[in-house]
Amino acid sequence: KHHEQEAEIVSQAGQLGKVTIATNMAGRGTDIKLGPGxxxxxxxxxxxxxxxxxxxxxxxxxxxxxxxxxxGSSRFYLSLEDDLLRIFGSDRISGIMEKLGMGEDEPIEHNMISRAIENAQRKVEGHNFDIRKHLLEYDDVMNKQREVIYKQRCEVLAEGDSAKETIKAMLADLIDQVVEDFATDKDPSEEWQWSEISERLHALLGFRLVWQEAERRSLDDEKFREKLMEEAQRVYAQREAQTGSETMRHLERVVFLQIVDTHWKEHLLNMDHLKEGIGLRGYGQKNPLNEYKREGYEMFMDMVGRVKEQTVSTLFRIQLVQEDEVQRMAREQRERQQEMRLSRGADEDAGRKPLKRVGGKIGRNDPCPCGSGEKYKRCCGKAE
Incomplete structure (x- = not known):
């Protein structure tokens, strides 16, 4: 953008014989002074x-x-093919002109046409206003989701045990989901899907629970939920004792922030894709905004569920390695790579043998072995 240069050009538009062409005009904060004459x-x-x-x-x-x-004065010239006049109904005007025998270059001037054009402009302005209004409503959906994510990030970044409390709440939600999926009160505990429960716990938290037959019969969904939570907290407390409370709080923050940021960026992209095609729902007699809110909420809750599951699963499975151990492993890897390069080079040297000429020496006047028909001295033997 060159605002200063444009303002200087506009300021000279009032000089005698000056013609200034502009695609889109604005004041640029410059007064156009009329020149002499x-x-x-x-x-x-x-x-x-x-x-x-x-x-x-x-x-x-x-x-x-x-x-x-x-x-001063102003005059506007319009074509029936302009977009604005097409909204007004330029096809009907063209038909009337043809019936009256008017030529293509014959101008039409009437206050009724000017008023009709202004009415068309009002309709377009109203349509654009509705677009901006709906855009704000669509953005409000994303803004509410953004507030939830940013609030949770701020809570995790706060000092103290805020990160631990967030992880504990995530763990409770995941255990509630396991109980809801496999151990509802609708069925007796003997008919619960115990193998699926064991596999789910192992995939999620990295441990399996063994339940005796008598203990299974005495469980209901609430007691089962409490026992699962107690066992999960016990395993998590053991991991915290091994790594240290300060290190564990740092891990909780780092793991959660990395996972939530990754999934949040993917969610923003998916919401943009949803908004691009949601307008087509109107053809199915559905409100596009309501459909966007509904599907956006479902996508958001699905994203939140993935964040909870991946965060808790990572914290229950993560293994810390000391820095000297990392350096030792890197050194061993470099040594193995060096040994492989040396052994490969030795094999290549062993496989190399001096080249030997097959057959006797070619005479200068003998036919060239390349098959050209020339003598060797005039063909391939020139370089010798």
């Missing part, structure tokens, strides 16, 4: 080749002339 000729004249969708832009262009009491 321009006032006597009628002042600055504005020619518009089309009408903008917004009346404000047309009024800005008209306002360039007749400023501060100076004389």
């Amino acid at each position: 321009v006032t006597e000729l009628g002042g600055l004249h504005i020619l518009g080749t089309s009408r903008h969708e917004s009346r404000r832009i047309d009024n800005q262009l008209r306002g360039r002339s007749g400023r501060q009491g100076d004389p």
Whole structure:
């Protein structure tokens, strides 16, 4: 953008014989002063080749002339093929002109046409306003989801045991989901899917629970939930005792933030894709905004569930390695790579043998062995 250069060009538009062409006109904060002799000729004249969708832009262009009491005039030329006139109904006007035998270059001037064009502009402005209004409503859906994610991030980043409490709440939600999926009160405990429960716990938390037959019969869903939570907290407390409380709090923050940021970026992209095609739901007699809210909420809750599951599973399975152990492993890997390179080089050297000529020496006057038909001295033997 070159605002200063544009303002300088616009300021010289009132000079005698000056023609200034602009694709989209605005004030640029510059007053157009009329040059000598321009006032006597009628002042600055504005020619518009089309009408903008917004009346404000047309009024800005008209306002360039007749400023501060100076004389001036403006005139707009429109084509029936302009987008704005197509909204007005240019096909009907073309049909009337053909019936009346009017030529293509014959102008049409009437106040009714000017009023009709202004009405078309009002309709377009109203349509654009509705678009901006709906855009704000769509953005409000994302804003509410953003508030939830950012609030949770701030809680985890806070000092103290806030991260531990967040992980504990995630763990409780996941255990509730396991109980809801496999151990409902609708069925007796003997008919619960115990093998699926064991596999699910192992995949999620890395441990399996063994239940005696008598103990199974005495369980209901609430007692089962309590026992699962007690066992999960016991395993987590053991991991914290091994790594240290301070290290565990740091791990909780790092793991959660990395996972939630990754899934949040993917969710933003998916929401953009959803918004691009949600307008087509209107053809199915459905409100696109309501459909966007509903599907966006489902996608958001699915994303939150994946964040909980991946965060808890990672913290229950993560293994810490000391820095000297990492250095030792890296050194061993470099040594193995060096040994492989040396052994490969030795094999290549062993496989190399000196080249030997097959057959006797070729005479200079003998036919060239390349098959050209020339003597060897005039063909391949020139280089010797």
